[in-house]
Each structure stands twice: as structure tokens, then as C-alpha cells.
Amino acid sequence: MVDAQAQVRPGGRSAKVRAAVHHAVAQLLAEEPAEALTIPAIAARAGVHPTTVYRRWGSAAQLLGDVATSRFSGDVVVPDTGTLTGDLERWLGDVATDLTDPDTLALIRATIGSGPDGGCACLGDRHEQLSAIIERERSRGGRAPEVEHAADFLLGPLYYRAIFSAQPASSDWARELVATFLAASEALAA
């Protein structure tokens, strides 16, 4: 959304300001509670004038959405281990590891609280990544579950535990999740 403006003139300065502001948001969320995430505080941390932030992003909610989408897009590489199980275990394990970081969780929480579209922004391109993994398995000739089902039973429990439950969602647990899901998927298909 803001990229439309940034692409008009992406010369060094705008990009620097954008990076500094993004970094300041992540940094502040890691330290202070979410309600302390005010525009003047962000601007001060980023070494930028508050007016700049007001003009470029308008509100803290839009800024948070911008930070989340760029933070959660392209952050995890889609693996290619040769098997569906290996790909899913590797990928979901990486996603789970990312969700282990308290700072990452703070960003997700704040983004969700910023508006109705905050949750989607936190997913980034997770669904595209999952779809790519499943598509690759099909191109191998293997039988793979539906993307929607995989998202529901893999990403669902993972994000549920990370956000709602107090239980930590470790990388090992994510691998168990994949095993359980694939076994159930096989059993039901037969």
C-alpha cells in the first residue's frame, strides 16, 4: 500500500527511513508493552521526525501492518528434502522456531490488535509456501492432502498454541504435528 509511494522514489533516503522505522517498531515492541508503541516514541527511536511517520503511514495500525507483512514474508525458505514429510517437518519446524521468539510474538499480538486485517498480515506468505510444498509433492507423483486441510491442522494448532495457549510451541512439537497429520491423512484416504 505504502510501497506504491515508496516505489516512486526508492532512492537511498526513503529506504533508510523505512528500515529505521521498521526496526524501531520491532525494537520497541520487544521492550515496552504494546500501548507504549506511539508514533513519537517510534520516531525518536528511529532517529526520525514524528511528522515523517505520520505522513508516510498515517496511523500506528497501518505501520504495524506494514511491518508485519514485510517481516513475515520471505523469512522462511521453502525446503526441498525430496519427501513431503521432510519438507513439512523442516518448514513447520522453522515456522515454530520463529514463533518461539518472544519479540516475534509481541509483534504478532500487537498487529492482531491493530485491526481486522492484522492477522492476515502476520501470516505473510505462509499459505503460498505450504501450497508450494504440496504442489511439489504432487508433481513428484505422490498423493498429498489438501492445502486447506494442511493449513487447518498444521498452522492452526501452531498459531493457536503460540497466541492463545501459554504452552510453548517448540520445533520438536511441530514435527510431531506433521507426523500425526500425515498419518491421519493417509489413514483416512485409505
Added chain:
Amino acid sequence: MVDAQAQVRPGGRSAKVRAAVHHAVAQLLAEEPAEALTIPAIAARAGVHPTTVYRRWGSAAQLLGDVATSRFSGDVVVPDTGTLTGDLERWLGDVATDLTDPDTLALIRATIGSGPDGGCACLGDRHEQLSAIIERERSRGGRAPEVEHAADFLLGPLYYRAIFSAQPASSDWARELVATFLAASEALAA
């Protein structure tokens, strides 16, 4: 937490104020974006002086947690249809129906964004309810899945879709979820 004070003197007025403030929070969240949920605004809507809210709850985050816990506790009756499938379908369907309401979603989002404990507050006594359903099935002599697994694969996808994905989590879909989960659970146990 605040109940400890309220129980000291729960005579009419305190309870009235508490109810009015809770109602005002839900009402404001349904209309304005979350960042407009300021103490003076809540107090004005509740017909109460801002000082009162500051003194009783301290911050908007604690107030939101209080509202969420009392909103999501005891709001769904644990059914007793005679079968595990029936109980789960009925119960998860009710939970899903509740999550269909945009105002409810707004409350959940804001509560999550208010702090690390916000997510747990939004669950209320869901896990206790689920545990009660499963315990009852076991007391009938039936074989029921683990509570943790049920929470992961039932509540997980449901809340994931409601908060992160843009897809609506309807009551019908919740019933399908129960069927899929129980079938997979049976297949893996055999």
C-alpha cells in the same frame, strides 16, 4: 484479580459500575477501531467518571483482560447429548457461532493485543469445558482422545481461521472438523 476488591463490597453500586464499564468496552470495540478504546471514552460511554476506571482497573490492558475473561467464561453450556460426537459437534458449533460475531472478534483481537496474557483470557474456560466433555465420555466407558490433542485439532483450526485467516469459521464447518478429528483419532488408535 479485581474481584478480590469487588467482593469486599459488592453492593449494588460497584456491580452496576462494573457492568456499565464492561458493556461500554464491548460497545466501543464494536464501533470504533481498537486504538480509540481509551479510558476517558469508555468512562463517558458508561456514564462513569474516568477516575473510577483508572482506580479500579489501572490500565486499558487489565480492563480488557477482565472483560474478556468474564465474557468467555460460562457463556457456552456444556451439552450432554449422550455421545462424544454429539457433544463435541454441539459444543464446537456453539463456540464457532460465537466466533462468527464481528463484535466478539473485535474483543478477542483487542485483548490479544493488550498483552502476553490476553490470549489466555479469551479462552475463558474452553479447556475445562472440553475436558468435561471428554471425561464424561470416558465415564461412559468409551474411548476418547487426549484433551490436548482435541484442543490442538479442534480449537486450534477454529481460532486460527477466526483470527488469522479471513475465512469465516461457520458452525457447519466446526461440525465437519469434529467428524474429521474423531475419524482420524479412531483410525490412528486402531
Added chain:
DNA sequence: CCACTAACGCAACGATCAGTGCGATAATTT
């Protein structure tokens, strides 16, 4: 029925925030 005290309303204060012209700077174009 009366004393007691918790809870609330009121008024004021300092601090901070969101927003607005205007000039300066730097990237882009001709």
C-alpha cells in the same frame, strides 16, 4: 438507627500526542 469506610465524582495539573504550514534537502528528470 447510627458510625464507619469503601467507592465514586469533581476539579485541576503536567505531560504527551496528533496534526499543520513552511522551509530545506535530496533524488529524479530533461
Added chain:
DNA sequence: AAATTATCGCACTGATCGTTGCGTTAGTGG
């Protein structure tokens, strides 16, 4: 290289927020 224009910094304003001290109201117990 010069003109152009998007972007940023600065100074200023109005509004709102969070907080505190004090008086008043209304439940609670003797």
C-alpha cells in the same frame, strides 16, 4: 548540469490523556 518534485525536518497549536488531592455518596456492621 539545472530544473523539478517528492520527501523530510522544524516550530507551533489544539486536544486529549493519565494522575492526584479532596469532598461526597452509598453500602456495611454494630
